[in-house]
Amino acid sequence: xxxxxxxxxxxxxxxxxxxxxxxxxxxxxxxxxxxxxxxxxxxxxxxxxxxxxxxxxxxxxxxxxxxxxxxxxxxxxxxxxxxxxxxxxxxxxxxxxxxxxxxxxxxxxxxxxxxxxxxxxxxxxxxxxxxxxxxxxxxxxxxxxxxxxxxxxxxxxxxxxxxxxxxxxxxxxxxxxxxxxxxxxxxxxxxxxxxxxxxxxxxxxxxxxxxxxxxxxxxxxxxxxxxxxxxxxxxxxxxxxxxxxxxxxxxxxxxxxxxxxxxxxxxxxxxxxxxxxxxxxxxxxxxxxxxxxxxxxxxxxxxxxxxxxxxxxxxxx
Numbered sequence: 451x452x453x454x455x456x457x458x459x460x461x462x463x464x465x466x467x468x469x470x471x472x473x474x475x476x477x478x479x480x481x482x483x484x485x486x487x488x489x490x491x492x493x494x495x496x497x498x499x500x501x502x503x504x505x506x507x508x509x510x511x512x513x514x515x516x517x518x519x520x521x522x523x524x525x526x527x528x529x530x531x532x533x534x535x536x537x538x539x540x541x542x543x544x545x546x547x548x549x550x551x552x553x554x555x556x557x558x559x560x561x562x563x564x565x566x567x568x569x570x571x572x573x574x575x576x577x578x579x580x581x582x583x584x585x586x587x588x589x590x591x592x593x594x595x596x597x598x599x600x601x602x603x604x605x606x607x608x609x610x611x612x613x614x615x616x617x618x619x620x621x622x623x624x625x626x627x628x629x630x631x632x633x634x635x636x637x638x639x640x641x642x643x644x645x646x647x648x649x650x651x652x653x654x655x656x657x658x659x660x661x662x663x664x665x666x667x668x669x670x671x672x673x674x675x676x677x678x679x680x681x682x683x684x685x686x687x688x689x690x691x692x693x694x695x696x697x698x699x700x701x702x703x704x705x706x707x708x709x710x711x712x713x714x715x716x717x718x719x720x721x722x723x724x725x726x727x728x729x730x731x732x733x734x735x736x737x738x739x740x741x742x743x744x745x746x747x748x749x750x751x752x753x754x755x756x757x758x759x760x761x762x763x764x765x766x767x
Contacts, residue, residue, distance in 0.1 A: 477502070478524045484544030485524060491536040495529040495574070509553070509571045510564075514625065518561030522569040529574050531655060531663055531690040534600075537570050538688065539661035544568065552688050555603050555627020562684070563630070572601035572629065575690060578610035584693065586652055587667035594696040595652060600629040600689050616696040619647045622737070632692050634683050643732040644697055648680040655691035663690070700733075 478500035479485040489498055499505040506525045513519035523546050528534045541547030549567030556563060577599050583592040596618035598607050605624035611617045619638045621631045631638075636647020644650065654666045654676060666672035666679070678686045710718045725736050 478546075482524075482544050482546065484540050484542075484547070487543060488526070488536060488540035491540075492526075492533050493529050496533045497527040497574075499525050499527070509569065509573075512573075513553075513556040513558075513564060515557070515559050515561065518558065518564050519556075520561075520564045520566040522565055523567050525569045525571050527571050527574050531575070531599075531657065534570065534572070534575070534657045534688055534690050535661045535663045538657050538659065541568050541570075542661070552684065553627070554600055554629030555625060555631075557623075557626050557630065570688070572599070572627075572688075572690075575599035575601035576603070576606055578602050578607050580611055580614045580616050580696065581693075582616075584652075586695075587669050588652070593652075595693045596696045597691055597693050598628050599691055600627075602628045604628060604631065611696075611699070615699055617699045618694040618696055619644055619650055628692065629689060630683065632694065633679050633681070633689060635681060639735065639737075640697070640700075640733075642735050647694060650695045651676075651680065651692060652695055653693035654679060654689050656687040656689050658687045 479489060479498055485498060492498070497505060499509075501521050501523050505527065506522060509525045509527075510519045510521055524544075526537045526540075528537050541550050546568040549565045551563050551565035551568075552570035552572060553563035554572050558564070579597045580594065581597055582594045584595040584597075585591070586593045594616050596607065596611060596616065598610075598618070602610075603624065604621040604626045607618060607620050607628055619636060619640055620626075620628060621636075622639055632647045632651065636650075638647065652667065656664050656666055656672075656675060656679070658664060664672050664675070666676040668676055675686060679689060722736050
């Protein structure tokens with residue numbers, strides 16, 4: 451977590467992965483009219499892969515909750531929003547679409563982004579842009595926003611905004627997809643100061659279950675959809691572009707680690723409660739992670755209970 455936080459504020463990197471210039475191949479495409487239709491509609495940088503192909507296996511292997519990862523019959527990798535629209539329409543034209551899911555970062559703990567049938571993998575929708583004069587739909591004033599696509603990861607966002615002077619609220623782990631993060635709540639290290647990611651969204655580009663591509667804000671005809679997606683995760687549509695109100699990049703970060711013995715865990719919880727009761731600085735926070743130390747760490751032995759509390763104190767200003 452700390453390594454990510456430091457990297458995300460200092461690494462210069464492109465947020466875009468290399469595009470795959472392959473449209474469709476595999477037995478599942480040849481035998482399925484819906485997939486054959488999709489192959490004629492997608493842009494050249496999109497991909498349709500069957501379960502026996504390497505790209506399909508790669509998609510399955512990148513799920514963080516490995517116990518929920520399924521070997522999908524077909525995985526589609528769209529390259530842009532219109533490709534997502536065509537892919538959703540194709541899911542309605544093929545029997546494989548009965549078991550249907552889409553994935554951003556693959557960190558779902560419920561298996562909701564994994565399917566044995568039809569999967570839309572958004573990893574190629576990974577472009578991030580700082581828009582300094584975006585018109586706020588509510589205030590009508592120009593405001594800086596970070597636009598990120600549905601497949602952007604937390605590290606991808608921070609890498610792309612680094613050096614611009616602006617950033618957006620992102621996840622505490624680098625591989626978390628901003629799509630699930632931004633529709634499921636979005637609690638980041640800067641939440642004390644700037645709120646949750648869902649609170650900072652001002653516009654969304656969404657592909658509806660029908661395949662229709664719409665633009666939703668708090669004030670337009672899709673305001674109900676905008677409201678529902680703020681915490682409703684992916685059940686109302688696939689968000690292809692997020693527009694999150696930006697804030698200025700912190701100028702410095704101070705991080706401290708404390709490894710606490712098991713016998714002191716209860717006292718650590720009391721200390722944390724006291725910290726939040728007495729500390730009023732929104733740019734300081736305390737973060738706990740409870741885990742077993744791996745074998746190989748000092749004094750850690752196989753079969754011995756080595757339960758520890760790692761207290762991460764992050765001070766931002």
